[in-house]
Amino acid sequence: MFSNRSNAELSNSNIVTFSIIIPTYNESENILRLITEIEKNLPTSDLTEIIIVDDNSPDGTGNLVENYINQQNHANQKVSRTRTRNCMVKVVHRTVKNGLIPAIMDGVKQSSGRNVIIMDADFSHPPEVIPKMMQELKMNPNSIIIGSRYVEGGKVIGWPKKRKILSTGASFLARFGLSVKRVKDPMSGLFALPREFIENISIDTKGYKILLEILVKNKEIPTKEIPYTFTDRRSGKSKMDKGVILNYAEAIWQLYRHGQKSGQVTINEKLNERSVLFLSKVGRYYTVGISGLIINYIISFLLANDVANSIRLLSNVWYLEASIIGAAISATSNFFFNKYWTFEDRQFEVGSTARQYISFIGMSAIGLIIQIAILYFMVENFVPYRISLIVAIAVATTINFILNKKFTFKEKVWA
């Protein structure tokens, strides 16, 4: 699928080896400093171009770069450029702001490097790591080199706890939900790869994590993660809002569907059967979950003090105790229904059933923590409570299902 040209043969000529693509929107406080920092750090052995892709920023980011280039007296119609030593700077002016991925793809179209590096303009991605990534890509020419916050040596500075958890949760969901386990930081915005890897990809999500899309659609490409310290932006305004979270959820769903569709075509027809079986099990799991809610509600209702006082149904238990008993009984009934019906496990030997039961309860606890975490972050980011609750329950139940499938009932996830 991809050719095997070596970088060494290109590095000593006039051919651009690396195109560093930086999308910008209102980055006037950062952009010129960033360009100079990158230039300072670049090795002299390779001809590099820096391409700023600006979406007509109201704060004049695009014009700043344009003036910087003009100062060097090398203007050139639509795409302007300047060359200092081993580095050229270009700016691509787009007329409207329509998202990060389209901006990156426009930058790629305008680039001429054999390799492409994508990075943010807000100094979250340190310019000092760029030469290391170049070096790695030259040593592994047909790979994706990922700037990683989550491998040993990498870290995140300056994010509030809620953003850290949101990012970790999103990475977890991507890694396990979309089978990109091999990469610890698939949501990274900093990565380097041969240009043809990104040119050849058809992007169909509205999300803003282009690396994730590349990884999901090209599972065979080798990857290497380079640790770096991500620092939260110090200047300029964040573009992260609740729309980003919803776009992310949509992108995950689209990529998941992509995985299913391509799997059906390229692997074999059996996979289709398997995904039907997988979905039918998800359906059963949700049905059992609803039955558990009903059982929980009825038991808590019947045992509670208020009801007992008025209709003297069963006993006279404090309402919180009633609720705990309701939850415990429904967790138990969920376990047995799921064992027997969802996962069709008809072995009831005491020791192994008890082990499964403990594991099931443990996974439920994990599900609960995930649910609370998602709920907290969505509500804290001003998503309405009702929507947050539905998303939190849906995501937590699905993760819970996958965990139980794999660890409690020892089935393969996609079977």
Ligand SMILES: Nc1nc2c(ncn2[C@@H]2O[C@H](COP(=O)(O)OP(=O)(O)OP(=O)(O)O)[C@@H](O)[C@H]2O)c(=O)[nH]1
């Ligand atoms: N051209 C273009 N660039 C964008 C757009 N949205 C964001 N960017 C740029 O993409 C990079 C990443 O965006 P950020 O706002 O830093 O997103 P983030 O890192 O998830 O969040 P913060 O660092 O909190 O702002 C920055 O260089 C932005 O200027 C867009 O719609 N068009």
Ligand SMILES: [Mg+2]
């Ligand atoms: Mg940023």
